[in-house]
Amino acid sequence: MTDIRSRVSEAEWEARVNLAAVFRLAAKHDLSDLALTHFSARVPDEPDRFLLNPYGLMFEEITASSLVKTDREGNDPLETGSPLNAVGIMLHSAVLDARPDVACTAHTHTVPGMALASLDTELLPISQTAMAFHGRVGYHDWESAETELDERERIARDLGPDGRALVLKNHGLLAAGPSIPMTWVLLFELERACASQLDAMAAAHAAGTGLDMPSASICVKTARQFDEFLAAPARDNDWPAYLEILDREDPGYRE
Numbered sequence: 001m002t003d004i005r006s007r008v009s010e011a012e013w014e015a016r017v018n019l020a021a022v023f024r025l026a027a028k029h030d031l032s033d034l035a036l037t038h039f040s041a042r043v044p045d046e047p048d049r050f051l052l053n054p055y056g057l058m059f060e061e062i063t064a065s066s067l068v069k070t071d072r073e074g075n076d077p078l079e080t081g082s083p084l085n086a087v088g089i090m091l092h093s094a095v096l097d098a099r100p101d102v103a104c105t106a107h108t109h110t111v112p113g114m115a116l117a118s119l120d121t122e123l124l125p126i127s128q129t130a131m132a133f134h135g136r137v138g139y140h141d142w143e144s145a146e147t148e149l150d151e152r153e154r155i156a157r158d159l160g161p162d163g164r165a166l167v168l169k170n171h172g173l174l175a176a177g178p179s180i181p182m183t184w185v186l187l188f189e190l191e192r193a194c195a196s197q198l199d200a201m202a203a204a205h206a207a208g209t210g211l212d213m214p215s216a217s218i219c220v221k222t223a224r225q226f227d228e229f230l231a232a233p234a235r236d237n238d239w240p241a242y243l244e245i246l247d248r249e250d251p252g253y254r255e
């Protein structure tokens with residue numbers, strides 16, 4: 001598959017390298033579930049197509065060339081023959097179709113994500129990190145592991161016009177960002193917000209105390225500040241530092 005680079009645009013190749021890096025970072029931070037979840041990125045110069053990880057590769061094995069370009073129908077225009085997860089095609093195309101402002105989506109089955117998704121409460125704005133998601137998290141009920149294509153409409157509805165994240169009830173999490181680097185930041189912070197809420201709830205239960213809930217106006221203000229953070233192009237300046245970590249350890253994701 002080493003000839004993929006010669007068959008795609010420079011913009012697509014850059015998206016491939018960056019998305020492969022997100023998989024490697026996710027593996028490094030223990031956000032993978034064997035090879036059972038999927039991340040996607042819109043192809044910059046082919047907005048109806050997106051890149052998705054194929055079956056058969058662990059996150060730490062994913063490279064720029066191994067990502068598969070597909071569309072909402074699951075076509076394989078580069079004719080790689082690589083098998084794709086049908087649920088992944090459905091889930092990611094639902095978000096990318098409905099939200100032209102979203103460039104990348106990342107779906108996980110981490111223990112904190114699954115645990116938060118199993119509670120009969122929402123992501124609570126009890127930390128600065130969680131407040132960043134205030135009013136930006138949708139909740140999508142578990143339907144089944146089958147691929148019902150009309151579920152796309154319900155996923156888009158539940159994410160809403162300005163959602164940054166979905167809690168897939170009894171299932172896991174999904175982050176949806178305006179760029180590949182910012183989606184990595186969103187995913188990482190969403191995971192930490194869930195983990196810290198679980199810790200806080202357990203500690204509060206053990207101590208017989210409650211949770212300190214900031215005012216609604218502070219939550220709204222903090223979420224707006226995080227939106228500005230995500231929109232600032234300068235924030236992508238952190239991205240080379242993440243890539244340098246990967247390059248020192250194993251630059252193979254760039255191949």
Ligand SMILES: [Zn+2]
Pocket residue numbers: 036037107108109171172
């Ligand atoms: Zn899943």
